[in-house]
Amino acid sequence: MAGIHFQTVRKIFGKTTVIKDVSLDIHDGEFMVLLGPSGCGKTTLLRCLAGLERVDGGRVLIGERDVTDLAPRDRKIAMVFQSYAVFPHLTVFDNIAFGLKMQNLPSEEIKRRTHQGAELLQLTDYLKRYPAQLSGGQRQRVAVARAIVMQAAVLLMDEPLSNLDALLRLQMRAELKRLHAEIKATTIYVTHDQIEALSLGDRIAVMQDGKIVQCDVPMNIYDYPANKFIGGFIGTPPMNFLQGAVNGDGSVSVGASNIAPASSLQAAFAARNGQPILLGIRPENLTLASAQQANTISAHVLVVEPLGSHKLLTMQVGAEMIKVSVAPDQSIASNQDVWLHFDPEKIRWMDAASGEAIR
Amino acid sequence: MRSKLESLLPYSLLAPTLLFVTLLIVIPIFQAFLLAFQSADGSFTLAHFQKMAADTSFGDALKFTFLLLIFIVPLQVVLALMMALLIHTRFKGHTFFLYIYAIPLAISDLAAGIAWLAIFTERGYLNSILNQLGILEKPFLFLSYQNLPAMFGTIVIAESWRATAIVMTILLAGLQLIPRDYFEAADVFGANTLKRTLFVVLPLLRPSLQNALIIRTIFAFQTFSVVFALAGRVIPVMAGESYNWYVTNRNPGVAAAYAVLILIFTVAATWFYFKFLKTSAAEAGYD
Amino acid sequence: MRIMQSSYSPRYILGRIALYGAAILLALWTLAPLYLVALAAFSTRQATFQWPKPLLPTDFSTDTMQFFMNTRGVLDSVGNSVIVALVTIAGSLLLGAPGGYALARFRFRGKEAISLGLLISKMFPTAILAIPLAVVFLQIDLYDTIWGVALVHIAMALPFVIIVTAGIFVGVPRDLEEAAQTLGCNRVQAFVRVVMPLALPGLVAAAIFTFVISWNEVFAATILTLRNRTLPAQVLTALNDSPLYYRYAGGFFMIVPALIFIFLIRKYLLNLWGNISR
Ligand SMILES: Nc1ncnc2c1ncn2[C@@H]1O[C@H](COP(=O)(O)OP(=O)(O)OP(=O)(O)O)[C@@H](O)[C@H]1O
Ligand SMILES: [Mg+2]
Numbered sequence: 001m002a003g004i005h006f007q008t009v010r011k012i013f014g015k016t017t018v019i020k021d022v023s024l025d026i027h028d029g030e031f032m033v034l035l036g037p038s039g040c041g042k043t044t045l046l047r048c049l050a051g052l053e054r055v056d057g058g059r060v061l062i063g064e065r066d067v068t069d070l071a072p073r074d075r076k077i078a079m080v081f082q083s084y085a086v087f088p089h090l091t092v093f094d095n096i097a098f099g100l101k102m103q104n105l106p107s108e109e110i111k112r113r114t115h116q117g118a119e120l121l122q123l124t125d126y127l128k129r130y131p132a133q134l135s136g137g138q139r140q141r142v143a144v145a146r147a148i149v150m151q152a153a154v155l156l157m158d159e160p161l162s163n164l165d166a167l168l169r170l171q172m173r174a175e176l177k178r179l180h181a182e183i184k185a186t187t188i189y190v191t192h193d194q195i196e197a198l199s200l201g202d203r204i205a206v207m208q209d210g211k212i213v214q215c216d217v218p219m220n221i222y223d224y225p226a227n228k229f230i231g232g233f234i235g236t237p238p239m240n241f242l243q244g245a246v247n248g249d250g251s252v253s254v255g256a257s258n259i260a261p262a263s264s265l266q267a268a269f270a271a272r273n274g275q276p277i278l279l280g281i282r283p284e285n286l287t288l289a290s291a292q293q294a295n296t297i298s299a300h301v302l303v304v305e306p307l308g309s310h311k312l313l314t315m316q317v318g319a320e321m322i323k324v325s326v327a328p329d330q331s332i333a334s335n336q337d338v339w340l341h342f343d344p345e346k347i348r349w350m351d352a353a354s355g356e357a358i359r
Numbered sequence: 360m361r362s363k364l365e366s367l368l369p370y371s372l373l374a375p376t377l378l379f380v381t382l383l384i385v386i387p388i389f390q391a392f393l394l395a396f397q398s399a400d401g402s403f404t405l406a407h408f409q410k411m412a413a414d415t416s417f418g419d420a421l422k423f424t425f426l427l428l429i430f431i432v433p434l435q436v437v438l439a440l441m442m443a444l445l446i447h448t449r450f451k452g453h454t455f456f457l458y459i460y461a462i463p464l465a466i467s468d469l470a471a472g473i474a475w476l477a478i479f480t481e482r483g484y485l486n487s488i489l490n491q492l493g494i495l496e497k498p499f500l501f502l503s504y505q506n507l508p509a510m511f512g513t514i515v516i517a518e519s520w521r522a523t524a525i526v527m528t529i530l531l532a533g534l535q536l537i538p539r540d541y542f543e544a545a546d547v548f549g550a551n552t553l554k555r556t557l558f559v560v561l562p563l564l565r566p567s568l569q570n571a572l573i574i575r576t577i578f579a580f581q582t583f584s585v586v587f588a589l590a591g592r593v594i595p596v597m598a599g600e601s602y603n604w605y606v607t608n609r610n611p612g613v614a615a616a617y618a619v620l621i622l623i624f625t626v627a628a629t630w631f632y633f634k635f636l637k638t639s640a641a642e643a644g645y646d
Numbered sequence: 647m648r649i650m651q652s653s654y655s656p657r658y659i660l661g662r663i664a665l666y667g668a669a670i671l672l673a674l675w676t677l678a679p680l681y682l683v684a685l686a687a688f689s690t691r692q693a694t695f696q697w698p699k700p701l702l703p704t705d706f707s708t709d710t711m712q713f714f715m716n717t718r719g720v721l722d723s724v725g726n727s728v729i730v731a732l733v734t735i736a737g738s739l740l741l742g743a744p745g746g747y748a749l750a751r752f753r754f755r756g757k758e759a760i761s762l763g764l765l766i767s768k769m770f771p772t773a774i775l776a777i778p779l780a781v782v783f784l785q786i787d788l789y790d791t792i793w794g795v796a797l798v799h800i801a802m803a804l805p806f807v808i809i810v811t812a813g814i815f816v817g818v819p820r821d822l823e824e825a826a827q828t829l830g831c832n833r834v835q836a837f838v839r840v841v842m843p844l845a846l847p848g849l850v851a852a853a854i855f856t857f858v859i860s861w862n863e864v865f866a867a868t869i870l871t872l873r874n875r876t877l878p879a880q881v882l883t884a885l886n887d888s889p890l891y892y893r894y895a896g897g898f899f900m901i902v903p904a905l906i907f908i909f910l911i912r913k914y915l916l917n918l919w920g921n922i923s924r
Contacts, residue, residue: 052824054365072827085825089843098839102830150829372748373760375741376804383775383801384767390778438672445669450662452669458912459673462680465904467862469878473897474683480890484682487698498697520679532916581771584864584882588893591886598865601773605869611781618773625771 002063002153002186003028004049010057011044018044020210021058026188028063028153031180034190035197036207037233042190043082045207046156049188051075062154073102075154078147082158082190086131086142092118093127095142099150117149120179137168144176148183155185161196173199194234198222206230222282224348228355231280231348237312239348240286240322242279246272252349254279255318257297262344268358269349276352283312283325285346288332289339296339299324304334315340388622394615407612411604411620414613420595427514427586427596428579434519435575436568439526444556446527447534457531463524472588475517476502479589504593511594518585522578526571533567534560569632576628580621597621680901686891687711687898694891714895723880724899726792727861730876733796734860735853738803739811743849746811747837751820764805775801776866783870790872798870799860806859807852810918814848815841851914854907861903 004026011019018041026032034042047053049060051072059068067075078099087095097114105113118124121141131139140160147155160176161169177200180187191197197204198218205215206226214226225231231239244254250269251258259279261269289296302321303314306328313324313332317340324340326332349358398404411417442460446453463471478484479501486498501509537560561568583598592599601617604610686694690707693699714720748754749761779798780789788794818841826836864878871879881896911918 050824050828052827071832072824073830073832077828079825079828081821081825083819083821085819085821087822087825087840089840098826099829102835146825146829366754369748369752369754369757372744376745376808377760379741379801379804380764380767383779383797384770387775387778387782388770390782391774394778394781441668442672445665445672448665450665450669454912456669456673457915458909459676461912461915462676462905462908464915465858465862465908466901467864467878467904469864469882470862470897470900470904471679473881473893474679474901476890476897477683477686477894478679482695482697482699484685484699484701488701490698491701517679520675524676528916535916577769577771581773581865584878587882587885588897598771598773601777602865602869605777605780611777614773614777618771618777621771622774625769629769 003030003061004032004154004186004188005061006045006049006058007061008058009045009048009055009060011041011048011053012056018210019048019055022210022212023058024205024212024215026186028186029184031187031189031200031202033197033201033204034188034207035194035201035204035234036192038192040207041210042192042207043158046079046158046188046190049075049154050077050079050156076152077154077156078150078152078185079156080143080147080158080160082160082162084139084143084160084163086139086146088131090130091127092123092129092131092134092142095131096123096127096145096149098146113149113151117145120148120182121145121175137164137172140164140172144179148179148185151183151185153185155183155187156190157187158190159192160189162191162193169196176200195236198234206233223346224357225280226357228278228280228350231350235282237283237323237325239280239282240324241350242281242317242320242322243352244277244279246275246277248273252277252279255297257295259295259297259342259347260344261347261349265349265358277358278350278352278355279342280348280350280357281342281346283323284310285343286322286324287341287343288324288326288330289341292339293341295342295344297342299338299340301332301334301336301338304332391615391618391622394611395619397612407610407616410610411600411613411616414600416592416595416600420597420600423511423586423594424580424582424597426511427518427582428576430511430515431518431522431579431582432572432575434515435523435526436571438519438523439530439571442523442527443530443534444560446531460527461524463521464528466521467584468518468521468582469584469588471517471521472514472585475513475520476588479513502589507594510590513589514586514594517589518582521585522575526575529571529574530564530567533564533570537563573629573632576632577625580624580628597624680905683894683898683901686894687714691889691891694889694894710891710895711899714892714899717892719875719880720877720896723875723877726795726874727877730792730796730799730867731857731860733793734799734803735856737796737800738807738856739849739853741800742804742807743811745808746813747815747841749808749812750815761809764808768805772802772863772865776869779866780869789870790874792871792874792876794870795867795874795876796860798866799863802863802866803856803859807856810852810855811845811849814845814852817848818844848914851911851918854911855914855918858904858907862900 006022006024008021008023009019010017010021022045034045036042044053048055051067051070055068059066061067062075062077087098090098093114096117097110100110100113115124118127121144123138123141123145126134126138131142134142140163144160161172164172173196189200201218203215203217204221205212206221207213208229214221214230221230222234225234225239228241232241242254244252244259246252246269247258250266251260297317299315299317301313301315305312309328310325311328311330311332313326315322315324332338350356351358395407396403398406446457446460481498481500481502485501486495489495489499500506501513503510581598582596583602586594586596586599592603597617598621601614601621604617605614685703687710688703688706688708690705690709691713693705749757775798783789783794788797822840822844823836826840827833831839862878864882867876867879868882875883877900881893881900885893
């Protein structure tokens with residue numbers, strides 16, 4: 001009933017096209033995370049949906065309704081602003097009740113829903129306070145409460161946690177997840193924090209330079225990044241990349257070793273004989289081997305960082321540097337020479353020139 | 360549709376103002392030029408300017424306007440700078456003093472002239488005090504055409520007293536843009552502080568100083584009622600002559616000629632400051 | 647090691663004395679004329695010619711003020727001044743505030759030119775506006791009316807008001823307004839419910855600033871009227887043939903509202919005069 005559909009939406013500021021024909025379909029009740037580096041157009045896309053920015057091309061639909069030319073208030077959306085935008089001249093109660101009052105609801109219902117929202121976000125004790133008397137986290141909760149009491153079918157949140165300290169962020173993240181399970185509004189959640197994206201999203205839409213480059217469930221985004229940019233953007237530390245060249249037999253020579261691609265890719269590789277190629281693999285998908293075997297490469301340990309839950313190794317492979325994550329009890333020291341085993345199933349191969357994943 | 364309207368919104372919000380400014384500022388200025396340069400039959404003439412220049416008061420009016428400018432503007436800037444630097448140390452009670460120093464902001468030059476009249480008049484407070492201190496036997500005639508320099512001095516004092524507050528607020532606003540590290544709260548009068556003020560603060564304050572100079576210079580050309588209050592027509596000034604030609608002599612042409620002259624001086628002074636103080640309009644806060 | 651608060655160095659103490667000494671001297675310089683003109687306005691009329699004069703209000707009297715207020719034309723001129731100032735406030739804010747809002751919120755073609763034009767129009771000498779307008783007002787029956795004076799005062803105040811209000815509106819974050827819009831407000835409602843309350847203190851200060859401009863303006867008011875004088879025009883035209891005590895009372899009377907208003911908007915002094923009267 002309230003899916004969201006962007007149809008080749010374009011937004012131009014002056015001479016720069018900030019949103020480049022974005023098409024995206026979000027299901028009813030879905031929690032969609034918009035993820036991307038700073039300045040890629042996340043906020044702008046959200047504002048186009050909210051009606052705060054008029055689009056220069058394409059259509060925006062909410063449910064079956066074309067809202068492209070509607071004013072913000074006619075779109076039946078609720079939005080949490082990046083800066084909270086809590087009204088400083090109103091109490092917490094009046095802030096939360098603001099949208100309800102605009103709908104001219106009976107005062108009993110306004111009261112009831114406002115209290116309900118305050119309770120949901122644990123603001124009941126602060127209803128009489130002014131925003132200046134609240135902490136950043138509390139203000140942020142007011143902004144969320146103000147949006148959700150609208151009971152709008154669409155909820156937009158623009159980096160709502162970006163101004164919070166790490167601990168509060170962790171807490172709020174869980175609260176938001178619980179909240180969504182409760183109210184089930186179709187949600188678009190903007191962030192450039194990939195952990196937040198992975199933990200919250202039903203699906204993640206990764207934006208780069210005004211375009212959506214991949215839209216999928218979190219584990220697919222993580223395991224099968226559509227291109228080098230996404231692999232390098234998601235994960236701490238991000239995916240490792242090594243240069244290679246395709247051999248006549250379909251295997252790939254990386255440095256002095258040969259790696260065999262997964263069997264499903266053999267056809268694709270046959271056509272690339274002699275071409276350079278990019279090998280992408282996550283630090284946790286590399287294992288140490290005691291001796292040379294199939295799909296191993298010799299590596300030199302440069303740095304060992306014990307990080308509690310795992311050890312992070314920085315290794316030199318040929319002229320390139322990669323990160324490897326191993327179990328905390330793995331005995332390893334810097335300056336050691338080891339063999340690294342690459343699991344062919346976990347390797348993401350990419351075109352060396354375009355960075356696009358080979359499927 | 361919505362977007363069309365949206366893009367017209369700022370213009371429609373500004374339209375009343377622009378209309379008003381056009382009707383009551385732009386058009387009158389054209390008309391002032393017409394008044395000044397047109398004869399009764401509508402042909403171009405310099406007669407009004409000739410009449411203006413031939414008048415005995417003209418030379419004096421020019422002279423005194425510029426003399427006032429030369430004496431008042433620096434005095435204001437120095438006084439205002441002292442006030443602003445003092446306030447900016449944020450000593451205990453500085454807001455109280457700021458309020459006091461700012462009072463003349465809201466006082467008209469006419470009222471300022473009258474206040475100082477009470478001081479400088481023959482049986483005024485200054486003579487009273489000097490007498491009580493045993494300095495003077497008989498009142499000194501500050502405001503007599505026989506003591507023109509004294510009379511001139513009273514005008515300088517009254518106008519400086521009034522407009523120093525304006526300069527102070529401009530300078531203080533400018534000071535607040537300068538990082539606090541440059542100031543030591545405790546010893547404003549230490550040698551180090553003096554050096555710092557001269558070589559660090561003043562250069563940083565230059566845009567504000569320049570602003571203040573421009574504004575005070577522009578308004579100095581309009582000095583009028585403070586002079587009237589203290590000196591009547593004994594000391595003529597340009598704006599006062601314009602007033603006289605209009606009100607007393609019923610001659611709008613010459614009055615407009617004076618107004619045009621004041622405008623020319625205003626524009627020239629602004630140009631001069633921008634040209635020779637070498638600060639761009641943006642730097643001076645004109646953006 | 648930091649020097650303890652209790653052990654002030656002599657140098658520090660001397661510095662403090664010099665600081666407060668200078669501050670007090672400058673304050674006396676500012677206050678003395680105000681005190682003395684008040685003293686003169688609240689003595690008897692005869693005391694004006696007393697010699698030497700007492701410096702303390704030993705013979706306090708409302709005689710002079712009463713004489714002034716009862717002089718023909720004065721009360722009317724006070725009324726006129728108030729009306730002109732109120733009309734100026736209403737007119738310049740109603741006309742100027744939307745313009746200030748536009749400059750604060752929108753990007754549009756010609757914005758720079760308009761801002762520059764407003765800045766320039768602040769510089770024009772009053773004479774060059776008042777004299778031609780007096781001629782025109784004669785033709786359209788606005789001469790010698792307080793409405794004509796108010797029109798000129800509005801024109802004089804407008805550039806200031808636009809620039810001041812633009813500054814005020816810039817201070818109200820745009821996303822508050824947008825949040826209101828997503829919560830069901832149209833543009834006007836968002837302005838009334840969110841922007842107005844937040845801008846109100848600043849707008850009140852701007853209104854008072856405008857009042858001061860109008861209340862003090864003398865050149866145009868004198869040129870544009872004959873009988874319907876405002877207070878400054880009344881006092882100015884009577885200067886040459888009025889007794890000293892009349893002038894003192896008039897001067898004092900003009901100063902009083904100024905004192906009150908400066909006190910009311912003391913928080914905004916720097917924003918109004920410091921940043922704006924560039
Ligand atoms: N009103 C505007 N006028 C001109 N350019 C704009 C405007 N708003 C945004 N931009 C530009 O559009 C691009 C995208 O901006 P946007 O705010 O959507 O980025 P974002 O992805 O939300 O970034 P962040 O993560 O930093 O919030 C930026 O390059 C920005 O400079
Ligand atoms: Mg953003």
